[in-house]
Amino acid sequence: MLSGERKVQRKAVCAELLKRYEEDAETFMQQIVTGDESWVCRYNTADKRQPKQYTHKSLLSSKRYKVAASARKGGSTFS
Template identity: 55%
Template sequence: MLTDEMKTQRETTSAELLKHYEEEGEELIQRIVTGDESWIHHYNPESKRQSMEYRHKSSPSPMKFKVVASARKVMLTVFWE
């Protein structure tokens, strides 16, 4: 969801691009580059075999922790000719 500040920035940028288009025409269109940002959540859980641990029968079971998805921010830039 866009904040008021983000909406204002988009409006300002659009007005600037429109002004440049009126001055430069179609040449401007060929120089525009766009981009996007996305959040990707991922995790790699251990398999049952990977988490196996050798222990004596009288030893307590190993403590297992809750699996939490980690987040990585990825920048995607798209170019058109």
């Protein structure tokens, strides 16, 4: 849910876009940029690091865990 401040900002942006459209609709519509989604993979390197404390060899686990890439969606706006 939008806060009061965000609602005011959104209304101001919409009013500005409407004003630009009313001034020159053709140019306004030609300046709109669209695109497809992009997925960005990132790796958390902190999971790969071993703790920096001494552990006896007999207590070490033989299991290795794979660090999986986590996909994050992102968006961009251009003016």
